[in-house]
Amino acid sequence: MEGRLSIEQKKKLKARVNKSKRFLFGMQGKEGVLLKTFVYVLLICIGFVYLYPLIYMVSFSFKSLEDLLSPLVNWIPSQFYFDNYLRATNVLSFLPTLMQSFYVTVLPALAQTAVAGVIGYGFARFDFPLKRTLFVLVLATFVVPPQVTMIPRYVFFNELGLLGNIQAFLIPAVLGQGLNSAIFILIFYQFFKMIPKSLEEAAQLDGAGVVRVFTTIAIPMAVPAIIISFLFSFVWYWNETYLASLYFGNQLSTLPLELQRFVATFNQLYSGNDSGANSINEGVRMAGTVLSILPLLLVYFLTQKWFVEGVDRSGITGE
Numbered sequence: 001m002e003g004r005l006s007i008e009q010k011k012k013l014k015a016r017v018n019k020s021k022r023f024l025f026g027m028q029g030k031e032g033v034l035l036k037t038f039v040y041v042l043l044i045c046i047g048f049v050y051l052y053p054l055i056y057m058v059s060f061s062f063k064s065l066e067d068l069l070s071p072l073v074n075w076i077p078s079q080f081y082f083d084n085y086l087r088a089t090n091v092l093s094f095l096p097t098l099m100q101s102f103y104v105t106v107l108p109a110l111a112q113t114a115v116a117g118v119i120g121y122g123f124a125r126f127d128f129p130l131k132r133t134l135f136v137l138v139l140a141t142f143v144v145p146p147q148v149t150m151i152p153r154y155v156f157f158n159e160l161g162l163l164g165n166i167q168a169f170l171i172p173a174v175l176g177q178g179l180n181s182a183i184f185i186l187i188f189y190q191f192f193k194m195i196p197k198s199l200e201e202a203a204q205l206d207g208a209g210v211v212r213v214f215t216t217i218a219i220p221m222a223v224p225a226i227i228i229s230f231l232f233s234f235v236w237y238w239n240e241t242y243l244a245s246l247y248f249g250n251q252l253s254t255l256p257l258e259l260q261r262f263v264a265t266f267n268q269l270y271s272g273n274d275s276g277a278n279s280i281n282e283g284v285r286m287a288g289t290v291l292s293i294l295p296l297l298l299v300y301f302l303t304q305k306w307f308v309e310g311v312d313r314s315g316i317t318g319e
Contacts, residue, residue, distance in 0.1 A: 061085065061286040068282055084287035091266045092258045092288060098295065101238065101254040108169040109233035112178035116229055119176055120188025121218055125200070135189075142182035146243070154246060168247035169237065179236045179243075184229040191225040192218060227306045231299075238296060255292040262288050 055075075060068070064081035067073040088094075123135055154163075162168045172178050176185070195218065203213050219226075241256045248257075258265070266280045 057286045057290050060282055061290050063283045065281055065283070081283065084283045085291070087266070087270075087284050088262075088287035088291055091262060091269060091284075092255060092291060094255075094291060097253055097255055097258050100252055101256075101295070104166050104169060104244070104248070104252055104254060105234055105237040107166060108173040108178055108237050109230055111170060112173040112181055112184065112233045113226060113229045115174060115176050115178075116181055116184035117188050117219070117222065117226065118214075120185045121192050121214055123185070124189050124192035125197075138176075138185055139182050141177065142180060150243070150246070157247065163247055164249050164251035166252065169244075179233065179240060184233065187225050187229060188222065191222055195221055227303070231303060234299070235296060255295070259288055259292045 059075050059077070061084055062080045062082070063073065063077040063084075064079070067077045067081070070078075119138070123131065123138075157163050157168050162171065169178070173181070199217055200213050203217055208216070238254070239256060241254070241260060244252075244254055245257055245260075262285065263280060266284065270279070
């Protein structure tokens with residue numbers, strides 16, 4: 001009898017051990033508590049690294065000069081001080097500069113996306129002489145640093161009279177030579193290669209031409225690639241300051257360009273009083289930074305659903 005009890009106790013002990021292992025480490029495709037805890041801690045740490053600068057900017061942008069100088073005020077200001085944003089809006093000329101920023105980013109991004117789609121479809125579906133060589137040359141344009149072609153392109157644009165207006169960005173985008181156009185051509189190339197040729201062949205049997213096949217079959221199925229290409233183009237054109245300052249001069253301006261000149265412009269506007277609330281401080285600078293990235297954050301929040309879906313379906317990772 002005692003032997004039977006000992007065997008039953010061993011079975012119960014073994015069952016408890018297996019249950020504990022399943023709970024901690026997981027079994028048969030189910031994640032255990034330890035793995036879930038590790039994943040969540042890792043994600044929280046990574047998220048904090050990315051969110052810390054944003055939290056810092058927003059917190060300091062609402063601080064008054066007294067809060068900035070007080071060692072007792074760390075993250076939460078004693079009161080929300082909106083004068084920082086009023087001064088930053090005045091220094092950046094926010095609304096006119098915002099309209100110019102959208103003007104010089106949306107149009108080139110749309111043109112670059114459309115042209116990259118056409119070029120990518122051509123490389124994916126047609127065979128022509130020197131196809132591989134041309135494709136390698138297209139990809140090589142991304143490898144070559146833009147600093148190498150900056151001066152020759154500036155001289156060329158100056159001779160054509162393209163400086164000081166949006167054509168310095170728009171014409172290269174229309175010709176497939178916009179900012180990082182090679183990446184978008186590669187994205188469309190990979191996406192169109194994944195579309196079965198049988199769909200296009202069936203449409204051709206029904207009498208559809210190349211243009212109709214492209215517009216009615218290829219383009220609707222390439223919506224994820226279009227979303228990815230446009231959003232990345234928009235962000236890259238928005239954040240481009242070196243070429244924008246070189247090509248536009250004083251004729252056009254963007255929020256990132258005005259942010260670079262923020263201190264000098266602030267001193268010009270408020271040079272009459274160098275003390276007190278009219279002197280530049282960390283709060284005013286952070287308010288200007290928040291205003292400069294706020295449109296991008298709004299665009300991302302509005303398009304987050306389509307952006308994530310596009311990354312998942314466009315084959316941008318090479319899958």
